[in-house]
Amino acid sequence: MKKESTTKSFVLRIDADTMNAIEAWAADEFRSTNGQLQWIIAEALRKSGRLKKKKKTENNEDQK
Numbered sequence: 093m094k095k096e097s098t099t100k101s102f103v104l105r106i107d108a109d110t111m112n113a114i115e116a117w118a119a120d121e122f123r124s125t126n127g128q129l130q131w132i133i134a135e136a137l138r139k140s141g142r143l144k145k146k147k148k149t150e151n152n153e154d155q156k
Contacts, residue, residue, distance in 0.1 A: 104129075 106114075111125075118128035137143035
C-alpha cells in the first residue's frame with residue numbers, strides 16, 4: 093500500500109525581482125528556494141494565527 097503524501101504541489105507565478113530576493117534569502121539561510129518559500133508561508137500563517145502549533149504531550153515524550 094502506497095503511503096499518502098502530506099504535501100501538495102502547485103504552480104506559483106512570481107516576478108523576477110521577488111524571486112531573486114527569495115533565492116538570495118534562501119542562500120543566506122542555507123535553505124533551498126522551495127524550503128525558504130515553505131518557511132515564509134509557515135511563518136506568515138503562524139503569525140496570523142491561522143496555523144496552530146503542534147502540541148507535544150509529556151506522555152508522548154516519556155514513551156520515547
